[in-house]
Amino acid sequence: MAHTETHSHDYLNHQKGLWSWLTTIDHKRIGIMYLIVILFFFLIGGIFALLIRMELFSAGPTLGIDPGTYNRLMTFHGAIMVFMVIVPGIPSIFGNFLIPIMLGAKDVAFPRLNLFSWYVFMLGAIIAFASLLFGGADTGWTFYTPYSIRQPNGVIFLVLGAFTMGMASILTGLNFIVTVHKLRAPGQTMSRIPLFVWSTYATAIIQVLATPVLGITLLLLVAEKTLGVGIFDPTIGGDPVLFQHFFWFYSHPAVYIMVLPAMGIISELIATYSRKTVFGYTAIAYSSLAIGAVSFIVWGHHMFVSGQSEFAGIMFSVITMLVGVPTAIKLFNWIATMYMGSIKLDAPMLFAIGFMFLFTIGGLTGVWLATLGMDVHFHDTYFVVAHFHYVMVGGTLMAFTGGLFYWFPKMFGRVCNDGTARISWVLIFTGFNVTFFPQFILGAMGMPRRYFDYLPQYESLNQISTVGSWLIGAGFLVALFAVIHGLLRGEKASNNPWGGTTLEWLATSPPHHENFEKTPIVSVGPYEYR
Amino acid sequence: MNTASKESHFHHAHHFESAAHQYSSAKQGVWLFMVTEILMFGGLFVAYLIYKSLYAPVFHVGSSYLDVKMGTINTFILITSSFTMALGIYFNQKNERSKAIIFLAITILCALGFMLVKFFEYSHKIHLGLVPGKYFNNPEFVQKVVDFATNMQATSSAHQDIDIAALKKIAPLYFGFYFVMTGLHGFHVIIGACLILWVTIKTAKGHFGPEYYTPVEGVGLFWHIVDLIWIYLFPLLYLVG
Numbered sequence: 170m171a172h173t174e175t176h177s178h179d180y181l182n183h184q185k186g187l188w189s190w191l192t193t194i195d196h197k198r199i200g201i202m203y204l205i206v207i208l209f210f211f212l213i214g215g216i217f218a219l220l221i222r223m224e225l226f227s228a229g230p231t232l233g234i235d236p237g238t239y240n241r242l243m244t245f246h247g248a249i250m251v252f253m254v255i256v257p258g259i260p261s262i263f264g265n266f267l268i269p270i271m272l273g274a275k276d277v278a279f280p281r282l283n284l285f286s287w288y289v290f291m292l293g294a295i296i297a298f299a300s301l302l303f304g305g306a307d308t309g310w311t312f313y314t315p316y317s318i319r320q321p322n323g324v325i326f327l328v329l330g331a332f333t334m335g336m337a338s339i340l341t342g343l344n345f346i347v348t349v350h351k352l353r354a355p356g357q358t359m360s361r362i363p364l365f366v367w368s369t370y371a372t373a374i375i376q377v378l379a380t381p382v383l384g385i386t387l388l389l390l391v392a393e394k395t396l397g398v399g400i401f402d403p404t405i406g407g408d409p410v411l412f413q414h415f416f417w418f419y420s421h422p423a424v425y426i427m428v429l430p431a432m433g434i435i436s437e438l439i440a441t442y443s444r445k446t447v448f449g450y451t452a453i454a455y456s457s458l459a460i461g462a463v464s465f466i467v468w469g470h471h472m473f474v475s476g477q478s479e480f481a482g483i484m485f486s487v488i489t490m491l492v493g494v495p496t497a498i499k500l501f502n503w504i505a506t507m508y509m510g511s512i513k514l515d516a517p518m519l520f521a522i523g524f525m526f527l528f529t530i531g532g533l534t535g536v537w538l539a540t541l542g543m544d545v546h547f548h549d550t551y552f553v554v555a556h557f558h559y560v561m562v563g564g565t566l567m568a569f570t571g572g573l574f575y576w577f578p579k580m581f582g583r584v585c586n587d588g589t590a591r592i593s594w595v596l597i598f599t600g601f602n603v604t605f606f607p608q609f610i611l612g613a614m615g616m617p618r619r620y621f622d623y624l625p626q627y628e629s630l631n632q633i634s635t636v637g638s639w640l641i642g643a644g645f646l647v648a649l650f651a652v653i654h655g656l657l658r659g660e661k662a663s664n665n666p667w668g669g670t671t672l673e674w675l676a677t678s679p680p681h682h683e684n685f686e687k688t689p690i691v692s693v694g695p696y697e698y699r
Numbered sequence: 700m701n702t703a704s705k706e707s708h709f710h711h712a713h714h715f716e717s718a719a720h721q722y723s724s725a726k727q728g729v730w731l732f733m734v735t736e737i738l739m740f741g742g743l744f745v746a747y748l749i750y751k752s753l754y755a756p757v758f759h760v761g762s763s764y765l766d767v768k769m770g771t772i773n774t775f776i777l778i779t780s781s782f783t784m785a786l787g788i789y790f791n792q793k794n795e796r797s798k799a800i801i802f803l804a805i806t807i808l809c810a811l812g813f814m815l816v817k818f819f820e821y822s823h824k825i826h827l828g829l830v831p832g833k834y835f836n837n838p839e840f841v842q843k844v845v846d847f848a849t850n851m852q853a854t855s856s857a858h859q860d861i862d863i864a865a866l867k868k869i870a871p872l873y874f875g876f877y878f879v880m881t882g883l884h885g886f887h888v889i890i891g892a893c894l895i896l897w898v899t900i901k902t903a904k905g906h907f908g909p910e911y912y913t914p915v916e917g918v919g920l921f922w923h924i925v926d927l928i929w930i931y932l933f934p935l936l937y938l939v940g
Binding site: 392404 | 715
C-alpha cells in the first residue's frame with residue numbers, strides 16, 4: 170500500500186492489517202470502508218445501466234435477453250443506485266470522513282454505532298442481492314402494489330434489504346445530528362461550521378425523520394406478501410394508493426437526502442476555487458434546512474395521476490414549486506461567490522460548474538413536472554427519467570466525483586493527476602448530456618419509461634442516448650484510473666494543496682488518527698483559515 | 700442531571716471532554732432514536748385510522764372479539780413495569796445496587812408476563828382462525844360484520860348500498876391490523892426485555908453507579924416508549940367497539 174511510504178503518524182498507518190480495518194471505530198477509516206464498497210456497488214449499478222442502454226439501442230430485442238430479464242436489470246439498477254450508492258454515498262463517505270474534522274472533533278459522537286451502521290448497511294446489501302437467488306424482482310425500485318404483492322419472493326428480499334439499509338441510514342443520520350450538536354470544538358459555533366456540515370446536518374434530520382416511515386411501509390409490504398394482511402391489497406380491502414403515499418412520504422424527502430450533501434460539496438468547491446469566502450453563508454445554510462422542511466410536504470407530486478384528489482394535487486403542485494426558492498438561493502449565492510473571484514478551473518471546480526449547469530436543468534424540468542397539467546402528459550415517460558437523472562447523476566454524482574478529487578489528498582495524502590481528472594470530467598459531462606438530453610425529447614414525444622421495447626420512430630434518439638452512455642462509462646473509468654493512479658503513484662500532497670480555507674485543511678494529509686494533535690480552538694469564521 | 704466528580708473511576712471515551720458531555724450526547728442520541736420509533740409506529744396508526752373510518756363495522760365487530768380483561772391486565776403490567784424501570788434507574792443513581800437489581804428484575808418479569816398474556820391471546824385467536832388474510836378462517840366473524848353493517852345501514856338516514864361480497868373479503872383486515880400492530884409492539888417488548896437483562900447484568904457486575912448509569916437510563920427511555928405505544932394500542936384495538 171502506498172501509505173506505508175509516509176513516515177508521519179496518521180490514521181492510515183496508526184494500526185495495520187485487514188482486521189484493524191474491519192474493527193475500526195475511527196470515523197475516517199469507516200468513511201474509507203464505505204468508499205470502497207459504495208464504489209463497488211456503483212460499478213455494478215453502472216454495468217446494469219449500460220446493459221439497459223445497450224438493449225434499447227435498437228427497436229426490438231437487441232441483446233438477446235427476454236423482457237423479464239430487462240425488467241430485473243432495470244429494477245436492480247434503480248435499487249442499487251438509490252439504496253446503495255446515492256442515498257448513503259456522500260453522507261457515509263465524506264460526511265463520516267469530514268464532519269468531525271470540520272467541527273474540530275476527534276470522532277463522531279457514537280463511534281461504535283458508526284461501525285455497526287456499516288455492518289448493517291453491508292447486511293442489507295447482501296439481503297438485497299440475495300433476492301437474485303429467489304427469482305429477483307421486476308417491480309422497479311418503487312415496489313408499487315398490487316403488482317409487487319403478486320410477484321415471486323425475490324421481491325421480499327429486495328424489500329428487506331432496503332429496510333435494513335434504511336436502518337443503517339437512520340443510525341448514520343442520528344450519529345451526525347448528535348455530533349454536530351455536541352462535539353463542536355471550543356469556539357466552533359453553529360455559524361462557524363462549513364456549509365458542507367450544514368447540508369449533511371439537514372440531510373441527517375431527513376434521514377432520521379423520513380426513513381422510519383419507509384421502514385414500516387416496507388415491513389407492511391412484506392406482511393402483505395407473506396400473510397395477506399390486506400392493507401395494500403385492493404382485492405381484500407387494501408388501498409394501493411396508500412402504499413404510494415407511504416412510499417413517497419419517505420422517498421421524496423430521500424431525493425433531498427441524495428442531493429443536499431451534494432450541494433454542500435459544491436459550496437466548498439466553489440469557495441476554494443474562486444479564492445473567495447462563500448457569499449451568503451447564512452442564506453445557504455438555512456436554505457438547506459428549508460429544503461429539508463419543504464421536502465416533507467410535497468410527496469403527492471409523484472401521484473398526480475394515481476387517483477388522489479384533485480385538490481390534493483393542486484396543493485402538492487403549488488408546494489412543490491416552493492422547493493425552487495431555497496434551491497435558487499443556493500445557486501445564486503454560488504454564482505455570487507464566483508463573481509469577481511479568481512477562478513481556477515481544476516478538475517473539482519469543473520465538476521462543480523458541471524453540477525450547476527446540469528442541476529439547473531434538472532431542477533427547472535422539475536418545475537415543469539410539478540405543473541399539474543404538464544405532468545399528466547409527461548408522467549411515466551422518458552421525460553421523467555431524464556429529469557431525475559439530471560438531478561441524481563448530473564447533480565449528486567458530479568458533486569461526488571468532484572468532492573472525491575478535492576478531498577482525495579486529505580484522505581490519502583496524495584494528489585490525483587489533475588489532467589486525467591479533467592479528461593474524465595469532459596467525458597462524463599459530454600456523455601451525460603448526450604445520453605439524457607435526447608430522453609427529454611423522447612419523453613415529450615411520448616415514449617413511456619421502463620419498457621423493454623419502443624416504437625420505431627424513437628430509434629434514432631435512443632441510439633444517440635446509448636452512445637452517450639458509453640461516454641459516461643468511459644469517463645467514470647478514467648476517473649477510477651485517476652484515483653487508483655493517485656493512490657499508487659500520486660504526488661505527495663501538502664496539508665493544503667488547493668488553498669482551501671476551511672478547518673479540515675489545517676489537519677495533516679492524511680490526518681492524525683485523532684484528527685488534530687491538539688483540539689483546535691476556533692476563533693474565526695468558517696472560511697477564514699488562510 | 701449527573702455530573703461526574705473528578706475522582707470518578709469512570710473514564711469517558713477519548714472524544715468527549717467529560718463524562719457529563721458523554722452523558723448528554725448519549726441521551727440526545729437515545730431521544731432521536733425514540734423519534735424514529737414513534738414515526739415508524741406512526742405509519743401504522745395512520746393506516747389504522749384510515750381503514751377504521753373506511754370500514755367501521757369491521758373494526759367495531761373486530762374489537763368485540765378481543766379480550767378486554769386480558770388487555771387491561773397487560774396495560775396494568777406495562778405501567779407497573781415502567782415504574783419499576785424508573786426505580787431501577789433511581790437506585791443505580793443512589794448507588795443501591797441490590798435494590799436496583801431487584802427492580803430491574805421485576806421489570807423483566809413484567810415483560811415476560813406481558814408476553815405470556817399475549818401468548819394466550821394469540822393462541823386463542825389462532826385457534827379460532829382469527830388471523831390475517833391468507834390464513835383467516837372464521838365464517839361466524841364475517842357474518843357478524845355483515846349483520847352489523849346491514850343494521851347500521853338500516854338505522855342510518857343516509858342510504859347507501861353496501862357491497863356484501865366485498866365486505867366479506869374485507870372483514871379479516873381487522874386481524875391483519877391486530878397482529879401487525881401488537882406483533883411489532885411485542886417484538887419491541889422482547890428487545891426491551893433483552894436490553895434490560897443486559898443492564899441488570901452490568902448493574903450486578905458493578906458497572907454503574909452515581910457517576911455512570913447512561914445505559915440504564917437509555918434502556919429505560921426505550922422501555923417507556925414501548926409502554927407508551929401500548930397505551931395507544933390498547934384503546935385503539937380493544938376499546939373502540
